[in-house]
Amino acid sequence: MGLRFCPLFSGSDGNCCFLEVDNRRYLIDAGFSGKKIEKNLKDLGVDPSSIDLIFLTHEHIDHIRGAGVLSRRYDIKLCTNVATFKAGMSILGKIKDENIVVIGTNKKHKFSLFDLHTMKISHDCAEGMGFVFHTDYGKISLLTDTGVVTNEMKEKIFDSKILYFEANHDVNMLINGPYDYSLKQRILSDVGHISNVTSGNVLSEVVTDKCKKIYLGHLSETNNAENVAYDEVFNILSRENLIKYSSLEVSRRFENSSLTEIK
Secondary structure: OOEEEEEEEOOOOOOEEEEEEOOEEEEEOOOOOHHHHHHHHHHOOOOHHHEEEEEOOOOOHHHHOOHHHHHHHHOOEEEEOHHHHHHHHHHHOOOOHHHEEEOOOOOEEEOOOOEEEEEEOOOOOOOOEEEEEEEOOEEEEEEOOOOOOOHHHHHHHOOOOEEEEEOOEOHHHHHOOOOOHHHHHHHHOOOOOOEHHHHHHHHHHHOOOOOOEEEEEOOOOOOOOHHHHHHHHHHHHHHOOOHHHOEEEEOOEOOHHHOEEEO
């Protein structure tokens, strides 16, 4: 018995995290093909048919691409808010009514092995959410795809045991990079993504001595690099003398070493 957490994919191309609590297994997003998600689960030693439920943060394809396929193939329930279900149906496809689990945004929901607090993200989607899982083994917080991190969000993710947190871009790389002006402005806006520096600054306010692992997620393939994201966040946390509490990892592609276990 215990808790296991591992990002399976993270970045502009697709996002998916694995969470296990007392032998019950979940995915947070399923933004790659069903086949690729199945492979990474099997590499982790997890039978895809053992997944109990898939939580969806929002309807963008890099978060839901494989969710409908996996739901139909293994009879897995999908869990998100009404607006996300409606906005994502063209990608999700037909989902059995009994496999649709509706939750609210900025609400507390009780599941058998944890309480789930949802928080509204600031992103150009229908009604995106971040998730905070309150388990017997500590708080697991996932927050990506937001252009703003509010004080309310910080309060919800404060004192987490595991943090999966966005570090989407290096501002200089984005400004001087190949994207057109309108896309650059969208990413930098309040409904876009947060930068490495913003990520580090927010983390410096919410990390405590309870934190075991920080994963930096949703890195841009074009406007960021793993070493850049790591260094910018590490330097901020080091300056605040916080990195001593937890290990910091850049999460882009699955590696077995990325698995965090808590007993």
